[in-house]
Amino acid sequence: MTARWLALSGGVGGAKLVLGLADTLPDPRRLTVIANTGDDFEHLGLAICPDLDTLMYTLAGVASPATGWGRADETGTFMQALARLGGETWFHLGDADLATHVERTRRLAAGESLSVATRALAARFGIVAEILPMSDDPVRTVIVTGDRELAFQHYFVRERCEPPVRAIRFEGAAQAKPAPDVLARLADPDLAGIVIAPSNPLISIDPILAVPGLEAAIATAGRPVIAVSPIIGGEALKGPTAKMLRELGAEASVVGIARHYRDLVDGLVIDQVDGALASAVEALGLAVHIAPTVMRTLDDKRTLARAVVGFASTLTRRRD
Amino acid sequence: MTARWLALSGGVGGAKLVLGLADTLPDPRRLTVIANTGDDFEHLGLAICPDLDTLMYTLAGVASPATGWGRADETGTFMQALARLGGETWFHLGDADLATHVERTRRLAAGESLSVATRALAARFGIVAEILPMSDDPVRTVIVTGDRELAFQHYFVRERCEPPVRAIRFEGAAQAKPAPDVLARLADPDLAGIVIAPSNPLISIDPILAVPGLEAAIATAGRPVIAVSPIIGGEALKGPTAKMLRELGAEASVVGIARHYRDLVDGLVIDQVDGALASAVEALGLAVHIAPTVMRTLDDKRTLARAVVGFASTLTRRRD
Numbered sequence: 001m002t003a004r005w006l007a008l009s010g011g012v013g014g015a016k017l018v019l020g021l022a023d024t025l026p027d028p029r030r031l032t033v034i035a036n037t038g039d040d041f042e043h044l045g046l047a048i049c050p051d052l053d054t055l056m057y058t059l060a061g062v063a064s065p066a067t068g069w070g071r072a073d074e075t076g077t078f079m080q081a082l083a084r085l086g087g088e089t090w091f092h093l094g095d096a097d098l099a100t101h102v103e104r105t106r107r108l109a110a111g112e113s114l115s116v117a118t119r120a121l122a123a124r125f126g127i128v129a130e131i132l133p134m135s136d137d138p139v140r141t142v143i144v145t146g147d148r149e150l151a152f153q154h155y156f157v158r159e160r161c162e163p164p165v166r167a168i169r170f171e172g173a174a175q176a177k178p179a180p181d182v183l184a185r186l187a188d189p190d191l192a193g194i195v196i197a198p199s200n201p202l203i204s205i206d207p208i209l210a211v212p213g214l215e216a217a218i219a220t221a222g223r224p225v226i227a228v229s230p231i232i233g234g235e236a237l238k239g240p241t242a243k244m245l246r247e248l249g250a251e252a253s254v255v256g257i258a259r260h261y262r263d264l265v266d267g268l269v270i271d272q273v274d275g276a277l278a279s280a281v282e283a284l285g286l287a288v289h290i291a292p293t294v295m296r297t298l299d300d301k302r303t304l305a306r307a308v309v310g311f312a313s314t315l316t317r318r319r320d
Numbered sequence: 321m322t323a324r325w326l327a328l329s330g331g332v333g334g335a336k337l338v339l340g341l342a343d344t345l346p347d348p349r350r351l352t353v354i355a356n357t358g359d360d361f362e363h364l365g366l367a368i369c370p371d372l373d374t375l376m377y378t379l380a381g382v383a384s385p386a387t388g389w390g391r392a393d394e395t396g397t398f399m400q401a402l403a404r405l406g407g408e409t410w411f412h413l414g415d416a417d418l419a420t421h422v423e424r425t426r427r428l429a430a431g432e433s434l435s436v437a438t439r440a441l442a443a444r445f446g447i448v449a450e451i452l453p454m455s456d457d458p459v460r461t462v463i464v465t466g467d468r469e470l471a472f473q474h475y476f477v478r479e480r481c482e483p484p485v486r487a488i489r490f491e492g493a494a495q496a497k498p499a500p501d502v503l504a505r506l507a508d509p510d511l512a513g514i515v516i517a518p519s520n521p522l523i524s525i526d527p528i529l530a531v532p533g534l535e536a537a538i539a540t541a542g543r544p545v546i547a548v549s550p551i552i553g554g555e556a557l558k559g560p561t562a563k564m565l566r567e568l569g570a571e572a573s574v575v576g577i578a579r580h581y582r583d584l585v586d587g588l589v590i591d592q593v594d595g596a597l598a599s600a601v602e603a604l605g606l607a608v609h610i611a612p613t614v615m616r617t618l619d620d621k622r623t624l625a626r627a628v629v630g631f632a633s634t635l636t637r638r639r640d
Contacts, residue, residue: 044422045365045429077395081419085444087426095415099401102364106407109365124405 002027003192005309006185010036010204011051012068012238013230013295014197015058017308020301021195022059022129025309031129032185034214036199037114038141038170038207039152043091046101047108050153051204052118052133053100060125062096068238071096090158115179132185134208137176141203142169152203161240165247168202173210178217186217193312194218196227198293200241201260202248209264218264224315225265226308229254232271232293255280262286266315269293269308287315322347323512325629326505330356330524331371332388332558333550333615334517335378337628340621341515342379342449345629351449352505354534356519357434358461358490358527359472363411366421367428370473371524372438372453373420380445382416388558391416410478435499452505454528457496461523462489472523481560485567488522493530498537506537513632514538516547518613520561521580522568529584538584544635545585546628549574552591552613575600582606586635589613589628607635 005025009018022028033055040049050069057063057071064072074094083089093101100121107117113136122131143155145163155161185191199205209215218225234253235242242252250256254270258281261268267287270278271294278288289311295301325345329338342348353375360369370389377383377391384392394414403409413421420441427437433456442451463475465483475481505511519525529535538545554573555562562572570576574590578601581588587607590598591614598608609631615621 045425071401073397075395075397075415077393077415078398078418078422081391081416082423085419085423085441087419087423095395095397095418096401098398098415098418099405099407102398103402103405103407105365121405 001190002030004030004032004185004188004190005192005195007031007033007195007197008036008199008205008208009033009051009055009197010039010199011054012058013236014051014199014204015054015063016295016301017195017197017228017304018055018129019058019298020295020303020305021309023298024302024305028129030190032181033129033131034134034182034208035131036204036207037133037135038139038173038203038210039156040138040140041151041153043153044088044093045105046093046098047105048091048093048101049104049114049118049133052131053097055131056100056118056122056125056127059122059127059129059131062125070094091153113179115181130181130185132182133179134182134214135176135211136179137172139173139176139207139211140171141207142171144169156240161243165244167248168206170207170210173207174212176211178211178214183213183217186221191221191223193223193309194221194225195308195312196225196261196265198228198230200230200236200239200244201257202241202244215264222317224267224312224317226267226269226312226315227257227261227265228269228293228304228308229257229271229274231257231274233273237294253277255284258284258286266317267311269304269311287311321510322350324350324352324505324508324510325512325515327351327353327515327517328356328519328525328528329353329371329375329517330359330519331374332378333556334371334519334524335375335383336615336621337515337517337548337624338375338449339378339618340615340623340625341629343618344622344625348449350510352501353449353451354454354502354528355451356524356527357453357455358459358493358523358530359476360458360460361471361473363473364408364413365425366413366418367425368411368421369424369434369438369453372451373417375451376420376438376442376445376447379442379447379449379451382445390414411473433499435501450501450505452502453499454502454534455496455531456499457492459493459496459527459531460491461527462491464489476560481563485564487568488526490527490530493527494532496531498531498534503533503537506541511541511543513543513629514541514545515628515632516545516581516585518548518550520550520556520559520564521577522561522564535584542637544587544632544637546587546589546632546635547577547581547585548589548613548624548628549577549591549594551577551594553593557614573597575604578604578606586637587631589624589631607631
């Protein structure tokens with residue numbers, strides 16, 4: 001059997017690296033992605049799973065490169081008609097995108113688990129890599145701001161990440177079980193390495209690690225764990241990662257990322273612009289690989305994926 | 321106060337006359353339409369009310385003239401995407417049309433009654449006539465064919481009205497109450513007349529009359545009741561009315577329509593092509609008015625509406 005690889009991912013940035021991995025690994029069927037479901041929510045009666053969808057759309061080649069969310073082959077007739085009816089329009093749902101939510105909601109209402117529904121949808125999209133939600137149980141990221149607790153999408157989309165973050169909670173995480181196959185994949189003797197994709201550590205990766213048993217299974221898998229920094233030159237390419245890190249008292253730099261992950265990962269991939277910080281990361285006990293981490297083209301994604309896999313193969317699991 | 325008019329209506333044909341009435345009566349706010357909800361159904365998790373929607377779309381000027389259902393300002397992206405995901409596509413839902421179902425479903429789930437939700441949607445469409453569902457309680461038309469009972473839309477859309485009809489049931493009708501305001505409108509001292517629109521009597525008008533108390537309130541309102549024949553020259557312009565009448569042993573002619581309604585109506589409007597049958601209708605005790613009943617243009621609709629109102633004003637309620 002060819003080696004199995006496992007990736008933890010949130011939305012856009014993570015999905016880009018996952019696409020690079022699926023496109024360069026010898027057998028993409030042996031790539032398993034554990035996806036964040038902390039920003040899932042119910043809206044207009046629909047079960048919406050933004051990170052699962054971004055992963056599916058990216059791997060299926062239908063993601064919109066312009067927006068970073070939603071689909072490229074999209075129209076907006078539903079949303080216009082809903083606005084005319086006075087419906088809630090703060091969360092944009094394209095007409096094609098709607099089909100995913102309606103079909104998922106139908107499957108869940110019929111009694112399917114989220115992982116079974118996800119498998120069915122991904123198969124319909126022709127995706128060969130395996131996408132597993134971190135859990136079939138609901139986990140909901142809650143953003144604690146100055147005086148309010150905001151459901152994640154209310155913070156992220158409706159309030160455009162503007163309220164300062166004081167704390168983050170993952171509601172339901174303590175009661176959640178890893179989705180079927182998650183622990184089995186981590187225990188697979190053919191597992192070669194675990195990649196933490198360049199997603200927001202606070203709201204994309206931490207919810208995954210908050211599912212009881214999941215972080216321990218990663219730590220004890222005995223395979224190198226590599227993170228790719230979502231922070232480049234002190235900023236995230238997209239999204240509020242840097243702002244949130246600062247608001248929570250952490251450093252918005254590759255060093256801050258290294259500190260966040262130091263108990264779990266063996267190595268960190270950082271961008272060339274952060275080369276001067278490599279020794280500070282190494283001082284925290286992590287191996288460092290310097291590579292171009294901005295993924296604009298498919299070639300960029302493949303190149304970074306190859307760099308990550310190559311880096312991992314030079315490492316052995318040092319902890320546990 | 322100007323006179324109040326009341327219409328009973330199903331879908332396409334009925335909605336055309338209702339538009340004519342709304343366009344020619346001195347004050348369309350004094351026009352109340354009682355709509356069939358027997359062909360409502362739940363599909364893909366959505367509450368779909370085809371006749372309410374056809375009435376709203378027609379009165380709002382957004383109905384598709386080409387199909388007879390759905391909207392003119394429509395795209396089909398959702399349905400294409402749903403087909404790719406293996407979802408149920410036998411019932412077509414346009415992208416703009418979907419907004420109506422999603423917003424209605426949200427309102428019902430939030431605890432609104434169907435009549436309150438309908439009032440809100442109609443207001444958003446800028447409709448000034450009053451559209452009332454016949455009941456806020458679920459009534460579901462069931463078509464009994466040779467060996468099966470079919471939910472209405474399964475018979476009508478999925479099976480294209482092909483199975484021969486043996487009987488028709490209105491599930492839930494016996495327990496249903498007329499929607500709020502329905503009986504009050506029928507008891508309004510300013511009521512001038514009641515129009516049964518040219519809809520299928522078996523599946524559009526009979527479900528309305530099956531709601532306990534509704535037919536009695538029409539019969540005792542003391543105002544002329546006029547029906548417009550949906551059968552022209554032995555056929556319906558659209559839909560299975562003639563086929564269903566024949567399968568149930570009735571005559572597919574204006575005489576068959578007159579027999580169907582004879583206990584309730586005072587007069588029947590028939591098309592010019594059926595002029596030779598006028599005396600047969602009169603022999604059943606009904607007044608007859610002969611007029612062009614094919615409504616292609618807005619002018620056709622207005623002309624027929626004026627003829628109906630004029631005819632009614634020549635009649636007095638003879639029964640009860």
